[in-house]
Amino acid sequence: MVDRSPNLPTNHVDWWPGLADPFRRFGSKVSEFFAPAAEASASDDDYVVKVELPGVKEADINVEIHDNLLTVRGEKESSRKEEGKTYYFSERTYGSFQRSFRLPQDVQDSDINATFEDGVLTVRLPKQPEAASKARKIEVRKA
Numbered sequence: 001m002v003d004r005s006p007n008l009p010t011n012h013v014d015w016w017p018g019l020a021d022p023f024r025r026f027g028s029k030v031s032e033f034f035a036p037a038a039e040a041s042a043s044d045d046d047y048v049v050k051v052e053l054p055g056v057k058e059a060d061i062n063v064e065i066h067d068n069l070l071t072v073r074g075e076k077e078s079s080r081k082e083e084g085k086t087y088y089f090s091e092r093t094y095g096s097f098q099r100s101f102r103l104p105q106d107v108q109d110s111d112i113n114a115t116f117e118d119g120v121l122t123v124r125l126p127k128q129p130e131a132a133s134k135a136r137k138i139e140v141r142k143a
Helices: 012-034 129-133
Strands: 038-042 046-052 061-066 069-076 095-102 113-117 120-126
Touching: 038 095, 061 120, 069 120
Parallel strands: none
Antiparallel strands: 038 046, 046 120, 061 069, 069 095, 113 120
């Protein structure tokens, strides 16, 4: 619903929303810019971390593990040329990004592998085989 208050000029709705929109969305865009969307899952054999990196080149992605911390970092380069164009808005983001994930103790870090397809980075982190065999049920008895 548009406010057509008699105290405001009729054209106020034309310029005010456009002027304020970038400021309203600034906080959410900053969080998306520095933290690409990710998901983590687990099976009996491994953990899988997927990170959405649309528009990022494989060569611009760096995956490291150190002290049970998986870190994905990289950069999305801008290819936008502004010659002769007037942009009214842009929701595209460019620049550096980084995400870190604390890993469980049972990750077998010697066999970790990463693949990149269709803008999604998939990191597979196998579980140590002996970790499953260490689990056992403890009987609860009446004192």
